[in-house]
Amino acid sequence: MKQGIHPEYKEVVFQDEDAGFAFLTRSTIKTNEKIEWEDGKEYPLVKLDISSASHPFFTGKQKLVDSTGRVERFKQRYGSTSTRQSAKQEASSQEEE
Secondary structure, three states, X not given: OOOOOOOOOEEEEEEEOOOOEEEEEEEXXXXXXXXXXXXXXEEEEEEXXXXXXXXXXXXXXXXXXXXXXXXXXXXXXXXXXXXXXXXXXXXXXXXXX
């Protein structure tokens, strides 16, 4: 491994300000802020807008979209391929008469 080309990989605290949730992990991110962690040591701090503690998907507050209804609405609006083919056949048979 070449020396001097890799970023510094260190322990960093990520904090979700809205949820009051923080976790300690390792990262190469650079920050000027510091925080004293539960173990009494000081670590670089990265403030997050959203994390697993505040994201609707992970908290169970996400609204589910009815995707099956979308298919039926599409078929009603544009018709299925078999419906369109039979309509074309009926139109061509009426023209022949």
